[in-house]
Amino acid sequence: MAKVSLLGIPHDENSSWLRGPADAPPLIRRELRSDAHSSWSETGFDLSDRFLDHGDIDFSQPGDPWERIESEVGRALDAGHPLISLGGDHAIAWPILRAVRRRHPSLTILQIDAHPDLYDAYQDNQRSHTSSFARIMEERLADRLIQVGLRTLNDDLRDQVRRFGVEVVEARHFNEGLRLDLNTPVYISMDLDALDPAFAPGVSHREPGGLSTRQVVGLIQSIDQPIVAADVVEYNPRQDISNVTALVAAKLVKEIAGMMLRTNTAG
Template structure:
């Protein structure tokens, strides 16, 4: 009997959540797990409110509160999921650079006066260099797990963080699509001078030729250049604006019908990029750039389930922009969404058995 089998035999899924365990109070190590979550405590380029660098730990801390039964999925907890320890080195680097970046952003917002130009003109290059290091680090780490046959998810941190996982998946798959749930399009070219800005993640993802399609859902805060990029993409980028989705629902369409439209735009292999601000901000009040509107929690989960029901394969995911706030609410919602992403990715890969 393997160590994992012994743990499954001895673990009580109906017991009190063990805060000393791994994610969701489960007993599994990274080595024993089929799904590995890589935490990314990084928020250097956040342009409104900070805090998301503490998101991974906040989600882990809240996760033992969750019950483990997943309706429709047999013995989901036995899959084996674990999160790596949060890198204190990257957290410290993020904090140090964030202080500089915040001063730089304030300088930009003041009209880039001559006073301070010497101090700030080289900062974007410094931040970009560290962003390249972070990308390479995550790419290498993700590839190592993928080579072991594990499934990988990234837990941000700001939305710039998962690019390294996307690069790793591009090395493993000839083509795939991205399903992005977000309030923002994140299609800006080096926003505020930062090549690896949280507002530029999808602009950067589109540089990967393996990304054949980007489908954005819940968008409700977007600049003209981003909208034009999508319109001029020859169908490579499709935006489902939050307002349009809501208008269709108000006119009598079902959410199932809207989900079918969304999923029809995606290829067989799909990466899910989930910014928590894609949800209604009552579910994520501490997130860095909240916007009124958005999806309800169960709407988002239904979309993911319908994606899997369609026969498509989820090859990886990220969950970003969760910030702790004054209570555990943000981490609690983030943990619940993380569990859904893990379980339904596993179902899509036939690692778990589900009934629809």
């Protein structure tokens, strides 16, 4: 039976504003496993026995956390299944994609986010969660970067968009039924602050005017190429209200997993 790997990456030391996303992976798992919710994806997969959970990376030991993330992601990918990483802040996308790119010489990143995360450095930190995609594009870890849901662009960031040839669909230009022209395997980088705070209040950087949960699910379900890996990041339980955002995060994990099974296998 085809599976989807899960890996928790509880790391938020490069968050620029609030800490908290390191607490997220076990809370997302709790909602994934809760009997209160359906275990089926909307695309028709019962996910109750489809996840191969590799646990959480242990950052208590000495060493460079980026090297540990890259190594552990590589080990999870060696199991042969598509991988969903549970963050953590968005800084972790850089070492994740180092491991993913080695296995996929053709790769498109679909980043769903309020922020482009393209600053060269933020607060003098080149590993900042606001800079991860500058590093990713500098290292050519994808052939294309498509960013959907942005609503925080400034002149510096627009310069970076042009520099790296990023394809942008700002939130103000998002249309129902958006279809992306994809022709390679896909990596989904799902920052929960892409959603309007009404749907996902549990994030460090609430940015009004965002996408709805339905719009994000619809975008994920429109992908017609193999989804080989993904991250779901920036859930901050310390900011959440009535566990709403944990539930949204688990819903998105289920829908990404369902589409992984649909696009990578016959089920």
